[in-house]
Amino acid sequence: MPRVNDGGSARRRLRASRMGSYLVLCAWAVVVLVPLYLMIVNSFKSTSDIFMSPFSFPKNPVFDGFRMVFEEGHFLLYLFNSVLITVLAIVGVMLLAALASYALVYWDVRLARAVSLFFLLGLMIPMRIASINLIIMLKGMGLLDKLLGLLPIYLAMGMPMGVMILTEYFRTIPRELVQAAYIDGAGSFRIFRSVMLPLARPAMATVAIFNLVTIWNDLWFPLILIRSEGQRTLMLGVTRLFGQFQTDWTSVLATLTLATAPILALYLLLSRQFIEGLTAGAIKE
Amino acid sequence: MTQTPGMARSGRRSPWGVGIYRRPSWFLYILPALAVYVAFMAFPLLSSLKLSFYSGSGFTLDTFVGFDNYVRLFADADVAPRFWGAFGNTWVFFFVHMLVQNTLGLMFALILSDKRLRGAGFFRTVIFIPTTLAIVVTGFLWKLMLDPNFGPINLLLDRVGLGALALPWLGLEETTLPIISLVSSWQWVGIPTMIFTAALQSIPEDYFEAAQIDGASGWQVTRLIKLPIIVPMMGVVGVLTFTGNFNAFDVVYSMAGANGAPNYAADILGTYFYRTGIAGKHPVGIPDMGLGAAIATVTFVTLLAGVMVIRRLTMGRK
Numbered sequence: 143m144p145r146v147n148d149g150g151s152a153r154r155r156l157r158a159s160r161m162g163s164y165l166v167l168c169a170w171a172v173v174v175l176v177p178l179y180l181m182i183v184n185s186f187k188s189t190s191d192i193f194m195s196p197f198s199f200p201k202n203p204v205f206d207g208f209r210m211v212f213e214e215g216h217f218l219l220y221l222f223n224s225v226l227i228t229v230l231a232i233v234g235v236m237l238l239a240a241l242a243s244y245a246l247v248y249w250d251v252r253l254a255r256a257v258s259l260f261f262l263l264g265l266m267i268p269m270r271i272a273s274i275n276l277i278i279m280l281k282g283m284g285l286l287d288k289l290l291g292l293l294p295i296y297l298a299m300g301m302p303m304g305v306m307i308l309t310e311y312f313r314t315i316p317r318e319l320v321q322a323a324y325i326d327g328a329g330s331f332r333i334f335r336s337v338m339l340p341l342a343r344p345a346m347a348t349v350a351i352f353n354l355v356t357i358w359n360d361l362w363f364p365l366i367l368i369r370s371e372g373q374r375t376l377m378l379g380v381t382r383l384f385g386q387f388q389t390d391w392t393s394v395l396a397t398l399t400l401a402t403a404p405i406l407a408l409y410l411l412l413s414r415q416f417i418e419g420l421t422a423g424a425i426k427e
Numbered sequence: 428m429t430q431t432p433g434m435a436r437s438g439r440r441s442p443w444g445v446g447i448y449r450r451p452s453w454f455l456y457i458l459p460a461l462a463v464y465v466a467f468m469a470f471p472l473l474s475s476l477k478l479s480f481y482s483g484s485g486f487t488l489d490t491f492v493g494f495d496n497y498v499r500l501f502a503d504a505d506v507a508p509r510f511w512g513a514f515g516n517t518w519v520f521f522f523v524h525m526l527v528q529n530t531l532g533l534m535f536a537l538i539l540s541d542k543r544l545r546g547a548g549f550f551r552t553v554i555f556i557p558t559t560l561a562i563v564v565t566g567f568l569w570k571l572m573l574d575p576n577f578g579p580i581n582l583l584l585d586r587v588g589l590g591a592l593a594l595p596w597l598g599l600e601e602t603t604l605p606i607i608s609l610v611s612s613w614q615w616v617g618i619p620t621m622i623f624t625a626a627l628q629s630i631p632e633d634y635f636e637a638a639q640i641d642g643a644s645g646w647q648v649t650r651l652i653k654l655p656i657i658v659p660m661m662g663v664v665g666v667l668t669f670t671g672n673f674n675a676f677d678v679v680y681s682m683a684g685a686n687g688a689p690n691y692a693a694d695i696l697g698t699y700f701y702r703t704g705i706a707g708k709h710p711v712g713i714p715d716m717g718l719g720a721a722i723a724t725v726t727f728v729t730l731l732a733g734v735m736v737i738r739r740l741t742m743g744r745k
Contacts, residue, residue, distance in 0.1 A: 159645065163538040167550045170535070173613065174553050180579055181568055196579040242460035249453035257457060264468055266734065268674040270697075271727045274478055274704055274720045275471035278486055298467035301460055324447065334456075359561035361677050366705045377563050381681070384567050391571065398564050409559045413552045420558060421621040424667055 185395035207396030220379030231296035239304030264302030311345035351419035513699035523608035532619025540627035555617035566681025662741025
């Protein structure tokens with residue numbers, strides 16, 4: 143009899159704790175989703191509608207905000223600049239980090255291990271510490287206030303994490319594969335291109351996603367290095383538009399919605415890879 | 428490394444005979460990555476540390492001044508109060524994250540790692556959404572939410588009869604920094620959640636089955652099986668929280684401006700560094716790069732020291 147009782151109360155306790163779990167999760171989901179809901183929904187309302195009833199769905203949607211963003215602000219220009227610099231930096235990081243990692247894994251000398259460590263050190267150090275000298279350097283190179291001046295910075299910034307992820311991944315690839323290719327007469331670059339790169343696709347995806355999110359969302363380096371309107375990235379543009387539209391909440395919210403949409407859409411499509419990539423990038427050490 | 432390197436070497440390079448693995452040409456693969464990394468990270472970092480001992484005008488720092496910048500930073504009547512204010516605020520900012528973000532993250536992870544929980548995937552996706560947003564977007568969005576006149580939060584508080592709580596949250600010196608820290612915790616809680624979840628899911632299922640057979644209570648399972656896995660992860664999360672927050676800038680810049688308004692109540696090292704070393708003080712607008720480099724160096728040293736202390740604390744247990 144006591145056994146039955148125990149089982150029953152244990153089950154009841156389990157059910158109660160599960161109820162509690164759902165309560166916590168649902169409450170947090172509300173805290174996360176409501177601000178985003180308000181951002182998107184209100185970007186389709188007139189400013190007076192936003193102030194009167196921010197929580198309701200737009201009855202007669204207006205597109206003035208989006209029109210303002212495209213016509214008054216240089217949104218498309220900012221977007222183009224961000225896409226350009228992000229794509230260039232991601233491709234660059236993937237390529238350079240993959241080449242280096244390949245050698246760091248197979249080059250069997252002490253120097254290679256020292257270089258690996260040297261790259262790993264960069265994981266713990268925020269690049270912003272170097273800002274003062276970066277400004278002076280870029281000015282000397284004539285790259286200050288130039289979109290492309292961001293490229294070497296983003297390449298350097300992505301390198302430690304890229305090298306770490308890719309060396310770890312290359313180590314899991316059986317050496318026999320490489321030896322077989324070598325015996326078949328493939329040179330080391332051929333082995334890299336036709337054996338290593340295709341195999342490294344999942345690790346490359348992690349590197350790409352981490353850099354995509356950090357570079358796309360970066361405000362610091364554009365803010366300290368770029369002034370001209372034509373060179374601005376999206377996030378720098380957003381800060382500008384936020385100031386320009388001020389009390390015109392429709393336009394402000396349209397700006398925020400548009401700036402968020404690309405990454406948010408990608409995230410919803412590939413949420414597992416995003417979570418993996420960003421967490422791996424965060425842990426780093 | 429000490430024992431017979433020749434053995435290890437020949438073992439590695441078999442069956443090729445010739446050591447393709449030892450050819451110097453491998454270095455060419457490393458060179459591009461290394462060059463970019465040295466030129467744009469290692470070198471400017473060390474130079475920035477060096478520049479903290481120099482002074483000058485504009486972009487040319489050519490006068491060696493010894494520890495002058497540090498003396499000004501720590502003791503000058505005009506400079507030091509701002510620095511110490513920002514330094515203290517950065518600690519507050521960090522501790523709110525430790526307390527709120529990491530506790531929530533641990534709680535979510537304990538819930539989400541239950542394999543029988545339905546909808547775990549959905550909640551995981553939701554919890555992580557803010558982490559993918561740009562910090563500026565998060566900051567601006569919450570600034571609007573908290574607007575004292577038109578913000579939906581105060582509107583809601585008014586409607587449910589809590590009008591007394593409808594404060595200008597970002598306008599009061601006492602509330603602005605905690606509120607900004609909470610917004611930032613809202614954004615980054617996904618990271619500790621995922622780290623703890625991954626750690627908990629690495630526990631083999633039979634441990635739980637064995638515990639169940641032995642009649643262990645839920646609390647016993649948590650304390651005896653889950654906690655030993657979680658504690659070392661707390662070190663990782665602690666280090667991450669520390670480096671992330673001592674380096675923060677965007678969220679304060681977007682919610683409280685470059686001055687950490689009102690009255691520097693939300694000013695942290697990131698915004699102070701930006702004002703002093705890069706933007707230049709209003710209204711002159713000429714940056715003091717030597718002083719800025721000193722702030723960066725102090726941040727850097729604090730980071731290193733903090734990371735070592737956290738490491739020591741959490742590793743010491745093993």
